[in-house]
Amino acid sequence: MPVPLLDIHRQHEPIMERLRGVFEKALETSGFIKGPELQALETEFAEYCGTSHAVGCASGTDALILSLMALDVKPGDIVITSPFTFFASAGSIVRAGGVPAFVDILPDTFNMDPSLLEAFLERHCAVTDRGVVHKPSGSRVSAVMPVHLFGQPADMDAIIPICREWGIPVVEDACQSVGGEWSGGKAGSFGAAGCFSFFPSKNLGALGDGGMVTTDDPDLARKLTRLREHGGSGYVHETVGFNSRLDAIQAGFLRVKLGVLDSWHEGRRRNAAYYDDAFRDLEEVSAPVTDGRSRSVYNQYTLRAGNRDELLEHLRKKEIGCAVYYPLPLHLQPCFAFLEYARGDFPESEKASEEVISLPVFGELTTDELDRVVEAVREFYGG
Numbered sequence: 001m002p003v004p005l006l007d008i009h010r011q012h013e014p015i016m017e018r019l020r021g022v023f024e025k026a027l028e029t030s031g032f033i034k035g036p037e038l039q040a041l042e043t044e045f046a047e048y049c050g051t052s053h054a055v056g057c058a059s060g061t062d063a064l065i066l067s068l069m070a071l072d073v074k075p076g077d078i079v080i081t082s083p084f085t086f087f088a089s090a091g092s093i094v095r096a097g098g099v100p101a102f103v104d105i106l107p108d109t110f111n112m113d114p115s116l117l118e119a120f121l122e123r124h125c126a127v128t129d130r131g132v133v134h135k136p137s138g139s140r141v142s143a144v145m146p147v148h149l150f151g152q153p154a155d156m157d158a159i160i161p162i163c164r165e166w167g168i169p170v171v172e173d174a175c176q177s178v179g180g181e182w183s184g185g186k187a188g189s190f191g192a193a194g195c196f197s198f199f200p201s202k203n204l205g206a207l208g209d210g211g212m213v214t215t216d217d218p219d220l221a222r223k224l225t226r227l228r229e230h231g232g233s234g235y236v237h238e239t240v241g242f243n244s245r246l247d248a249i250q251a252g253f254l255r256v257k258l259g260v261l262d263s264w265h266e267g268r269r270r271n272a273a274y275y276d277d278a279f280r281d282l283e284e285v286s287a288p289v290t291d292g293r294s295r296s297v298y299n300q301y302t303l304r305a306g307n308r309d310e311l312l313e314h315l316r317k318k319e320i321g322c323a324v325y326y327p328l329p330l331h332l333q334p335c336f337a338f339l340e341y342a343r344g345d346f347p348e349s350e351k352a353s354e355e356v357i358s359l360p361v362f363g364e365l366t367t368d369e370l371d372r373v374v375e376a377v378r379e380f381y382g383g
C-alpha cells in the first residue's frame with residue numbers, strides 16, 4: 001500500500017457536506033465575485049492572523065506582487081530575500097518590476113539569516129534622500145521579503161528591528177506558514193504586509209487558486225483593494241492594477257476550512273513529533289529544527305539526509321510519497337542569470353538543496369502509515 005505525500009481527499013471527507021453547501025449557495029445566489037462570503041473570510045482571516053485587515057486576491061504570487069506594488073517598489077528597485085525557497089518569492093519581485101538580491105539562510109531553520117541581512121545592508125547600502133540605496137548599483141532598496149519556509153516563521157525578533165532601523169518595509173512571504181507562530185505572534189502579522197497562498201497543497205488550501213494579504217495599515221489595505229481591481233475605484237483609475245480577485249465560492253470553501261485549521265495543524269505537529277522520535281538515533285538524518293521561539297505548522301516535514309538522492313529513489317520504490325523542496329536555489333535559476341550570481345555565493349542554500357527531503361506529514365496519516373515511512377527510511381540506512 002502506497003503512502004501519499006498528501007491526501008487532500010481524506011482532509012475533505014469530514015467537511016464534504018459543508019463544502020457542497022458552499023457550492024450550492026453560490027449556484028443559487030449567482031454571487032461569484034466578491035460579496036459577503038469574501039468579506040466574511042477577510043474579517044475572519046485577519047482575526048486569525050492578528051491583523052486589522054486582510055485583502056483577498058487570486059494567488060499567493062499575486063499577494064506578493066500586489067504588496068510590493070502597494071509599498072511603492074518601482075522599476076529597478078532592489079528587494080532582498082533568500083534563495084532557498086519556492087520560485088515565486090523571487091519571481092514576484094521581478095514581476096513587480098524589482099530586482100531580487102539574495103542573502104543566505106540559517107542552516108538549522110532554512111530561513112533568512114538576520115546577521116547576513118544586516119551585513120548586506122551595512123556593507124553595501126547607505127541611507128540617502130532617495131531612501132536606502134545599494135551603493136554598487138545605485139538602486140533603491142525598497143523592501144525585505146523574509147520567507148517563512150516549511151511552516152516555520154523566520155526570526156522576526158531580529159529581522160523586524162533591522163528593517164525598522166533602516167526604514168525598509170517588510171513583506172512576509174507567509175505562503176507556507178498560515179498559523180505559524182514566532183514569539184507568540186502569527187505569521188503575516190509582523191511586517192508591513194503578510195502574503196498567503198491558498199494553493200490546494202498549502203495548509204489552508206482552496207479548491208483552486210487563491211491568496212490573501214494581511215496588514216495593520218488601513219491605507220495599504222485600501223491600496224491593495226484598488227490594485228486587485230485595475231487600480232481604480234468605480235471608473236476612475238489613478239494607477240494601473242490587475243484583475244486579481246478571490247472568488248466568492250473559494251472564500252466560502254476557505255471559511256469552512258479556516259474553522260478547523262488549528263486541528264489540522266495539531267495533527268501535523270503530532271506526526272512531526274512522531275518522526276522526530278523515530279529518527280533521533282539515526283546518524284545519517286537530521287530532523288527539522290524548530291527554534292524555541294517558533295511554532296511550526298509543518299507545511300512540510302523536511303529532513304536533511306545523507307545520500308539524499310538514493311534515499312529518494314529507495315522511498316519511491318517503496319511507494320512512499322516524498323519530494324525535494326527545493327533542488328535548485330533561486331540564484332542558480334537560468335532566468336536569474338542576469339543577476340550574475342555564481343555557485344558558491346550562498347553555500348547554505350546550495351547545501352540545503354542537496355540534502356533536503358520532505359516526507360508525508362498531513363494530519364490524517366495513520367500510525368501504520370507513519371511506521372511504514374519510518375521503516376523505509378531506517379531500512380535504507382540499514383538501521
Ligand SMILES: *Cc1c(COP(=O)(O)O)cnc(C)c1O
Nearest residue numbers: 059060061086088089175197199
Ligand atoms: C506557494 C508559494 C508561493 C506562491 O503561491 P501561489 O498561490 O502558488 O501563487 C509563494 N511563496 C512560497 C514560499 C510558496 O510556498
